[in-house]
Amino acid sequence: xxxxxxxxxxxxxxxxxxxxxxxxxxxxxxxxxxxxxxxxxxxxxxxxxxxxxxxxxxxxxxxxxxxxxxxxxxxxxxxxxxxxxxxxxxxxxxxxxxxxxxxxxxxxxxxxxxxxxxxxxxxxxxxxxxxxxxxxxxxxxxxxxxxxxxxxxxxxxxxxxxxxxxxxxxxxxxxxxxxxxxxxxxxxxxxxxxxxxxxxxxxxxxxxxxxxxxxxx
Numbered sequence: 001x002x003x004x005x006x007x008x009x010x011x012x013x014x015x016x017x018x019x020x021x022x023x024x025x026x027x028x029x030x031x032x033x034x035x036x037x038x039x040x041x042x043x044x045x046x047x048x049x050x051x052x053x054x055x056x057x058x059x060x061x062x063x064x065x066x067x068x069x070x071x072x073x074x075x076x077x078x079x080x081x082x083x084x085x086x087x088x089x090x091x092x093x094x095x096x097x098x099x100x101x102x103x104x105x106x107x108x109x110x111x112x113x114x115x116x117x118x119x120x121x122x123x124x125x126x127x128x129x130x131x132x133x134x135x136x137x138x139x140x141x142x143x144x145x146x147x148x149x150x151x152x153x154x155x156x157x158x159x160x161x162x163x164x165x166x167x168x169x170x171x172x173x174x175x176x177x178x179x180x181x182x183x184x185x186x187x188x189x190x191x192x193x194x195x196x197x198x199x200x201x202x203x204x205x206x207x208x209x210x211x212x213x214x215x216x217x
Contacts, residue, residue, distance in 0.1 A: 046084035049105030051115030051125045056093025061117055065139065069114070091116055095124040095194075102128040102136075112137065119143035120194035126154045143198055161198045162206060169210035182213045 050069060052062035069086055077083045087110055089101035098121035102113055106128065112135045116122040122141030129136035130151045138146055138156035142164060147156045159167075176182040188203055190196035204216045 046082055046112070047087060047108075047110045048084050049087045049089055049102075049108070049110030049113045051089045051091060051098055051102050051105065051113050051121070052117060053093040053121065054088065054090040056091075058093040058118060062090070065117060089113075089115075091118075091121045091125075093118065093121070095120040098122070099124040099128055101125065103132075106132050106134050110134070114139050116141060118193070118195070119146065119198070122146055123194065126151060129153055141195075143194055161195070161202055165199065165202055165206045166210065169207060169212055172212065173210070176213065184214055186214045186216050188216060 048069070050066060052065055053059055054062045054066070066086075066088065073084060073086055087105055087108060089105045091098040091101050095118075098116050098118075102115075102125035105113060113125070113129050114137045116125050117140045119141040120143075122138055123143060123146055126136050126138070126146060130153050133153060136154045138154065138158060140158045141156075142158060142161045144160040144162060147154055147160070186207075188200050190200045207214075207216055
């Protein structure tokens with residue numbers, strides 16, 4: 001049995017069970033999973049911590065994602081999934097706050113964390129969950145290093161930047177083939193944050209790998 005199959009100080013569930021339940025609360029994919037989490041007899045109700053930007057520039061996104069979690073909280077028990085409580089953790093759209101929030105949620109007894117939309121905030125907060133042995137489901141953060149750093153307690157529910165770029169180039173190729181037209185040059189406009197920087201750094205080499213017909217300036 002590997003560490004990923006063992007129970008830990010997270011309420012009697014296996015890491016896989018936590019990840020599945022958290023993915024369900026995050027919205028989307030977990031609804032299609034063919035699992036019924038095995039909760040140990042006598043264990044307390046699952047407590048899920050939301051590491052999200054409820055204030056600051058990304059506040060609207062965090063609030064929208066919480067609505068998804070609340071919808072899942074109401075829906076999933078009717079489908080036979082275990083009931084769970086939701087605990088908010090406001091990152092204030094700041095990576096340094098996200099790390100503190102993750103630690104606070106764990107101290108409050110959260111069995112699993114979900115977050116943090118923004119890649120920079122996610123990178124900061126998953127480190128805390130990994131250190132504490134608490135499962136963390138990445139709901140959006142697309143920076144590939146989040147799930148390519150050897151963490152044992154981190155899973156993702158969203159594609160990485162290279163996946164997104166490869167899909168974009170594939171769609172562009174279809175468009176160019178259909179219209180018989182293609183640009184000669186392209187300029188990348190991006191935000192100066194973790195996600196935007198990773199996109200800008202990966203786009204040129206992936207464009208070459210996908211044999212795009214234009215030059216990136």
